[in-house]
Amino acid sequence: GTRYAFFRISGSVGQAVLLELRTRIFDRARQLPVAFHESYTSGAVISRLTADVDAVRDLIEASLDGLLTSVLTVTGISVLLLWLDAPLALVVLGSIVPLVAMTRWFRRRSRIAYRRARDTVAEIIVRFGEAMNAVRAVQAFRAERRKHAAMNRLNDTFRDAHTDALEVVARYTAGVRLTGNVALAVVLAVGAWRVSSGALPLGVLAAFLLYLRRFYDPLDELATFNNLYASAAAALEKIADFLATPSSVPEPAAPVPLPRDRPVRGALAFRGVGFRYRPDTPPVLRGLDLEVPAGQTLAVVGAT
Numbered sequence: 001g002t003r004y005a006f007f008r009i010s011g012s013v014g015q016a017v018l019l020e021l022r023t024r025i026f027d028r029a030r031q032l033p034v035a036f037h038e039s040y041t042s043g044a045v046i047s048r049l050t051a052d053v054d055a056v057r058d059l060i061e062a063s064l065d066g067l068l069t070s071v072l073t074v075t076g077i078s079v080l081l082l083w084l085d086a087p088l089a090l091v092v093l094g095s096i097v098p099l100v101a102m103t104r105w106f107r108r109r110s111r112i113a114y115r116r117a118r119d120t121v122a123e124i125i126v127r128f129g130e131a132m133n134a135v136r137a138v139q140a141f142r143a144e145r146r147k148h149a150a151m152n153r154l155n156d157t158f159r160d161a162h163t164d165a166l167e168v169v170a171r172y173t174a175g176v177r178l179t180g181n182v183a184l185a186v187v188l189a190v191g192a193w194r195v196s197s198g199a200l201p202l203g204v205l206a207a208f209l210l211y212l213r214r215f216y217d218p219l220d221e222l223a224t225f226n227n228l229y230a231s232a233a234a235a236l237e238k239i240a241d242f243l244a245t246p247s248s249v250p251e252p253a254a255p256v257p258l259p260r261d262r263p264v265r266g267a268l269a270f271r272g273v274g275f276r277y278r279p280d281t282p283p284v285l286r287g288l289d290l291e292v293p294a295g296q297t298l299a300v301v302g303a304t
Contacts, residue, residue, distance in 0.1 A: 014060035018053060021239065025049050028243050035278050036245065043126030048242050051121045052235035055114075059232035067225045070218035077215045084208050085200060088187050092212060095183040099176060099219070106172040107230055113165035114234035120158040127151055165230070173223045180216035187212060266294040 029045050037045075081089040131138060131147045138147055191208065194200035258264055268291070275285040284302065292298050 011061070014057070017060065018057055021053055021056065022049060024243055025053070025239065028245070032245060032247055036247075038277065040242075040245075041122070041126045043124075043129055044122040045242070046125050046129075047118070047122035048239055051125075052118060052239050055118075055228075055231045055235035056239075059228045067221065070221040070225075073218045074215060077211050080211050081208060081215065084204055084211070085191075087194075088191055088200075088205075088208055091187055091190060092183055092215065095179050098179050102172055102175045102179075103226060106168060106226055107233075109168045110165050110227065110230035111234055113161050113168060114231045115237070117158060117161035117165065117231075118234050118238050120154060120161055124151070124154045124158065127154060165227075169223070169227050172226070173220065176216070176219045176223055180219065183216075184209070184212055268292040 025045075025048050029049075032040075078089070078093070081092055127147075127150060131151075138144060188209065191200060191205040195202050195205055270288055270290040273285060273288040273290070274283050275288075276283040290298075290300075
């Protein structure tokens with residue numbers, strides 16, 4: 001019953017978070033001006049909405065249960081070890097120091113690899129979309145090999161990024177296991193010496209070693225969580241950067257409401273309007289004054 005309730009609540013909360021993320025990304029993409037979309041490709045936006053949100057989903061759905069179980073297990077066994085024999089427990093807790101150092105190293109290295117993977121995924125989506133949208137032109141100009149070679153390079157980059165991340169995970173997991181085995185050997189040596197000197201009952205040492213084996217088992221779950229966390233952190237970093245992008249045409253802080261005492265005719269008037277596509281490009285309009293009467297259709301055409 002408790003496990004069912006946990007999955008039900010965590011699943012509902014997780015889906016609500018994912019829905020909010022997708023909604024915010026979509027709304028932000030609609031609000032940003034054309035100048036932004038000219039430099040920030042549609043593939044990158046799609047990657048934020050799909051691949052990056054999926055990375056966050058994996059963290060929420062696949063690891064929260066294991067993380068909670070692992071934390072409770074490690075905490076409970078730590079209390080038992082301290083209760084059984086405090087000196088040996090301090091030896092075990094001393095192994096936490098290298099584990100913390102390895103975790104910090106792992107997060108730093110894996111975040112670099114996953115950032116690279118996130119960028120490559122966006123580029124793959126861009127290239128694939130361009131090739132499919134212009135498939136007639138690609139085939140007409142016999143550009144299939146060039147497109148194929150470009151896609152292969154991106155796929156190789158994506159594979160290398162994930163390979164680097166998996167290598168970091170493998171080193172981290174091996175380091176955790178090595179730390180556990182070294183701690184077990186030290187505890188066994190110290191415990192045997194204390195048993196031989198009569199300071200520790202043999203049964204207590206046996207129970208301590210049994211619990212010690214269980215102490216390091218959940219750390220594999222924590223390693224898996226750290227891997228998913230690194231991937232989700234890189235994805236959230238991309239999403240946060242996208243959502244924090246300022247708009248070059250912000251909404252007015254105090255918009256003027258339409259008058260209620262007379263009907264709106266629909267006429268438009270522009271006074272001294274200037275326009276450029278990007279801040280680093282020359283203006284295409286300077287001081288434009290224009291009036292468009294209600295009901296009239298007007299097209300402004302320039303040299304191309």
